[in-house]
Amino acid sequence: xxxxxxxxxxxxxxxxxxxxxxxxxxxxxxxxxxxxxxxxxxxxxxxxxxxxxxxxxxxxxxxxxxxxxxxxxxxxxxxxxxxxxxxxxxxxxxxxxxxxxxxxxxxxxxxxxxxxxxxxxxxxxxxxxxxxxxxxxxxxxxxxxxxxxxxxxxxxxxxxxxxxxxxxxxxxxxxxxxxxxxxxxxxxxxxxxxxxxxxxxxxxxxxxxxxxxxxxxxxxxxxxxxxxxxxxxxxxxxxxxxxxxxxxxxxxxxxxxxxxxxxxxxxxxxxxxxxxxxxxxxxxxxxxxxxxxxxxxxxxxxxxxxxxxxxxxxxxxxxxxx
Numbered sequence: 001x002x003x004x005x006x007x008x009x010x011x012x013x014x015x016x017x018x019x020x021x022x023x024x025x026x027x028x029x030x031x032x033x034x035x036x037x038x039x040x041x042x043x044x045x046x047x048x049x050x051x052x053x054x055x056x057x058x059x060x061x062x063x064x065x066x067x068x069x070x071x072x073x074x075x076x077x078x079x080x081x082x083x084x085x086x087x088x089x090x091x092x093x094x095x096x097x098x099x100x101x102x103x104x105x106x107x108x109x110x111x112x113x114x115x116x117x118x119x120x121x122x123x124x125x126x127x128x129x130x131x132x133x134x135x136x137x138x139x140x141x142x143x144x145x146x147x148x149x150x151x152x153x154x155x156x157x158x159x160x161x162x163x164x165x166x167x168x169x170x171x172x173x174x175x176x177x178x179x180x181x182x183x184x185x186x187x188x189x190x191x192x193x194x195x196x197x198x199x200x201x202x203x204x205x206x207x208x209x210x211x212x213x214x215x216x217x218x219x220x221x222x223x224x225x226x227x228x229x230x231x232x233x234x235x236x237x238x239x240x241x242x243x244x245x246x247x248x249x250x251x252x253x254x255x256x257x258x259x260x261x262x263x264x265x266x267x268x269x270x271x272x273x274x275x276x277x278x279x280x281x282x283x284x285x286x287x288x289x290x291x292x293x294x295x296x297x298x299x300x301x302x303x304x305x306x307x308x309x310x311x312x313x314x315x316x317x318x319x320x321x322x
Contacts, residue, residue, distance in 0.1 A: 022302040023140035025295055031124030034101045038296060043075055044101040048288050049093055050080035051108040051132060055173075055207060056261055057234040057281060061106075061131065064285025071286075072293040078285075083207065084174055086112040097123060102296065104288035105139075106131035110178040113137075126295050130288035131281070132179040140295060143287035143304040145279040147182035150258075151232070153308050154183070154277055155190020158197075158230045158256045161274045165196035166227035166254075169219060171236040173212065175204035183232045191230075200226055205236050212239040220253075231257035234264075237276060241267035260311070260319050268316045278309035278319070 037044060048065050050058055062078045069076035079096070081088035086108040093103065093116055103120050105127065107113035117137040120127050126140055133142040158168060170187060172180045184202060191197050200223050205215040216239050220226060229244075231237040237257025244253050245267065255273040257264065259281070267273040283306050295301045311319050 022300040023295065024300045025298050028126060028140070028295075029124050030126070030296075034124065034296070037101060043073065044293070044296065045075045045077070045099055046102045046104065046289050046292050047077045047079055047093075047096055047100050048130075048285065049089060049103065049105045050078065051089065051106045051177075052082070052084050052207070053078070053080040054082045055235060057259060060281035061285035061288075064282040064287070065289055066285075067282070068286045068289035068293070072290060074289065074293055076289045080106075081108065084108045084177065089113065090116050093120065097125065100125050102292035103127045104130050104143075104292060105134070106144075107134050107178070110134045110136065126292055128288060128291045128295075128301070130284050131279075132177075141291050141301045141303050143291055143306065144284050145306050145308065147179055148186040148189075150277055150279065150308050151183035151186020151188075152190040153186075153310065154230060154232070154256055154258070155187040156193060157190075157275045157277075157310065158187075158228050158254070159191055159194035161254045161256065162194070162197065162228050164194040167198045167200050167223070167225050168228040168230055169200050169223065169226050170202040170230050170232065171205055171212075171216060171240060172202065172232040173205055173207045173235050175202060180232055187230055187232065197228075203236075205239070207235065209235070209239070212236050213242060216240055216243050220247075227253055229253060229255045229257075231255070233257075234259035234261055237261070237273065238263040238267060241273040245270070245272045265311075265316055265319055268311060268313055271313055275310055275312045276316075278311060280306040280309065 065076045065078045089108050114137040117127050128141045129139045130143045203219050205212040229240040240255045256275045258277050260278050264276050291301045
């Protein structure tokens with residue numbers, strides 16, 4: 001089956017979206033120590049705090065951060081907790097605040113991290129968000145995928161591959177995280193466009209790879225009528241595809257998920273996963289640093305939507321040449 005959505009990827013990745021007016025350095029009370037470094041032509045120290053540096057998605061982000069450090073000629077430090085630990089992320093940021101000339105953050109919890117973002121901004125340090133937004137804070141800009149809209153597209157894809165009817169299980173590694181809530185909201189909206197699809201459950205798998213697979217396996221045993229698995233992130237997507245593969249269920253259970261982990265790409269090629277949505281993590285990591293550097297160089301910055309890139313068996317070969 002060919003999908004029309006793949007054609008949107010290139011165009012969507014170029015469209016910035018604005019939840020606020022652009023941010024300008026002239027309107028920001030920049031810390032004197034940072035002004036002095038800029039005036040002296042010293043290398044800036046940008047910190048990029050990701051919500052879980054141990055997950056399989058993090059290396060793609062880190063690669064973008066490293067590229068930006070080289071291109072923008074700054075020190076870019078990729079930091080964050082091991083596991084989704086809000087207290088750990090807060091503590092690390094507070095410890096390093098005096099060394100930061102700019103902070104990019106993907107929050108473990110938007111509620112928990114919003115006050116920290118305000119404290120960093122109050123210290124005259126520019127802050128942008130990436131990957132997971134914190135719209136209730138006064139961050140200067142956000143670089144990443146529109147999470148609700150990407151969920152809508154995933155839901156529509158799932159409805160498409162099921163022919164508009166069936167029983168769907170939604171899977172996520174962290175059901176309480178804001179990114180998961182936003183994407184699930186969109187997925188439910190997308191699935192609702194179909195005439196006869198029942199959402200059986202939202203399965204919170206946890207982050208350990210073996211536990212993810214076991215959670216899916218147990219859920220499928222408990223709900224044998226499920227015909228579609230809709231994963232909201234990188235890591236339960238290949239687990240769902242692997243379950244289909246091991247149970248020779250490709251003709252009975254369809255999978256739609258996210259991201260381009262090597263195993264996911266292979267399972268799409270083999271037809272165990274019908275579609276996966278790329279959110280351009282390397283681009284997000286690059287933009288996290290670059291937005292701050294542009295801001296400190298006096299250029300206005302605004303939110304950047306990194307787009308919805310849809311890959312199926314028809315075009316998955318393109319993912320390996322990116």
